[in-house]
Amino acid sequence: MPELRAVKIGLLHLFMQHTSASLAINENADPDVRLDMETYFSKIVPENEPYFKHTLEGSDDMPAHLKAVMLGSELTIPVCQGGCCYAYGRVFTCANIAN
Numbered sequence: 001m002p003e004l005r006a007v008k009i010g011l012l013h014l015f016m017q018h019t020s021a022s023l024a025i026n027e028n029a030d031p032d033v034r035l036d037m038e039t040y041f042s043k044i045v046p047e048n049e050p051y052f053k054h055t056l057e058g059s060d061d062m063p064a065h066l067k068a069v070m071l072g073s074e075l076t077i078p079v080c081q082g083g084c085c086y087a088y089g090r091v092f093t094c095a096n097i098a099n
Helices: 002-006 029-043 061-071
Strands: 009-015 022-027 074-080 089-094
Touching: 002 061, 022 029, 022 074, 029 061, 061 089
Parallel strands: none
Antiparallel strands: 009 074, 022 089
């Protein structure tokens, strides 16, 4: 986003316009963090649960909706000196769909 370089101070608001995807800020230095996050959310919201009624779009769709509700679909990030004001982080787009 080259326009961000011109901003000295402000807020960047990101919104994911999708019901089964989400946004998250997390560490980017160690790729295991992303793997651990995925493992954790897959464990607390597993696929193929018999109590899920919404299955028309596949066994991963209802868990994806639940993960999106838990993680959220928007972020507000402080901007300073043309960049995001956080260290070692990265904004992740979380598709929340297994396949």
